[in-house]
Amino acid sequence: MPVLRNFFAACAALLLIASCSLPRGAALQSEVLNESSAENPSFQVVSVTRANMPAIASWPRTGWENEHEWPGTSSGPSSNVISTGDQVDIVIWDSQENSLLTSEAEKSTLMSGVEVGPDGAIFVPYVNKVYIRGLTPAAARTRVQEQLIQIAPSAQVQLKLTQGRTNSVELVGGVAAPGAYQMPSRNYKVLSLIADGGGIQPSLRNPRVRLIRGGATYEISASQLLESGARNTLLRPGDTVIVEQDDHSFTALGASGKEDLIYFPKDDLAAMEAISLMGGLTDFRADPKGVLVLREYRVKHLRSDGSAPRMQQVVFSFDLTSADGLFAAKKFLINPGDTVLATESPITSTQTVFGLVGTVFGLTRQASTLSNL
Structure with missing residues (x-):
């Protein structure tokens, strides 16, 4: 009879379910x-x-890859400090007659683009080497003038500093204007550099700031950097600052x-x-x-x-x-x-089995009803 055949088919289906594991989207x-x-x-x-x-x-x-703790902030001198590779323009004024440094027509002489050598000195005529590395421009002017006293007691000196590449820092990615930036002073800090670069791009996801200094790499999220002035670290010449989104x-x-x-x-x-x-x-x-x-x-x-x-x-x-x-x-x-x-x-698996069982017996009841018609 058809009803009987349907019943046996339902039983076979139940045995098959019992012998096989149901498909699931996750483990128990x-x-x-x-x-x-x-x-x-x-x-x-x-x-x-x-x-x-x-x-x-x-x-x-x-x-978290970087294990170095983010360096804290500190104070540097308010003025620039002269380093190797910097250039200075020196103007020497001397009103003395028969001066070794000036002529009768011109009472001043200009020494333009004098580079600070690897030993930290510049060459000044009749004086030889004057060591100015590590000095501020004002202190360097005074030292040059003191060295000139022996040949030109009345000489007056003006000195202007142009920082070299060694006094710059690199800003890479994640800002409007990445590139190399000259340090305007020794109090140049990370947030000042980022601001000079146009600020962090708003499209970056949870932006992070990475500082590469020598052989060490430091990293911090921009939100942590902004929330505390103690994290606004002082930059050093040669530092590289990278701004990128969090991956x-x-x-x-x-x-x-x-x-x-x-x-x-x-x-x-x-x-x-x-x-x-x-x-x-x-x-x-x-x-x-x-x-x-x-x-x-x-x-x-x-x-x-x-x-x-x-x-x-x-x-x-x-x-x-x-x-x-x-x-x-x-x-x-x-x-x-x-x-x-x-x-x-x-x-979930139990509910699935009960649902299948209910479906099978529902079909069986429907078949029985149809067979009695």
Whole structure:
């Protein structure tokens, strides 16, 4: 009979469902953490609560490449200091008759574009070398005049400084006018350089400022640089300042509104904010008790006393069904390179099976009804 054949077909379908796993868009929490109960697990599981958040917050932050602390501000001399490669224009006035430095028709002589040598000295006729490196223009004028006293007691000196390439700094990218900038004084600071370059382009995502000085690289977000004058560091000749957008990101996976590489909109991004950027947890799919953050630490970060992770790979677990878990997620910081996984609720598979069963038996009842007509 057709009804009987439909019934057996429905039973076969149920057996097939029971023998095969249903397709899912995300893993279950138990599947991910299954290995943690093994005798020798390869990763560490940490259930994040308000009680252990202070300890976790003290663990090393991962994903930030530059380990040098941003240099603080300091004060330099208010005037320029002469360096090797600078040039000076010297005007010598001497009213004395038969002067070695001037003629009867001209009571002044100009020495233009005299370069400060590698030894820090300039050459002045009849005096030889005068060492002026490290002096301000005013102090250098006085020193040149003092050296001239022995041949021209009444001589007066004027001195003008033109800074060389060694007294410049480079501004690269992320501003309206990048390029090399002469330092107007030794009190030239990072924010002044950025302002001279036209300011940071507003289109940059969470712009960051990088300072390359010698063999060290320092980095800070523009927002942190702007919020405190203590971070407006004093520039040195030869510094390079780079302005660029933030490319740090985390990976969003699982039963969330968005599965993608998500860039940091700011430096300190809490787990709750990360979930929001992911589009939240998917209704009827996600397990709010199984939000996981996967992170890798360096070997040098490992400790066995609880002050740091004891294993390189760590899975942080959050229960967002409790106030304790919600508050912990508001404090827990996501690091660049983390993976935030919204696991799937085990109830979802059960509901799917019941739905299929209901559909099958509904078809069976319909077939029985039709056969009785």
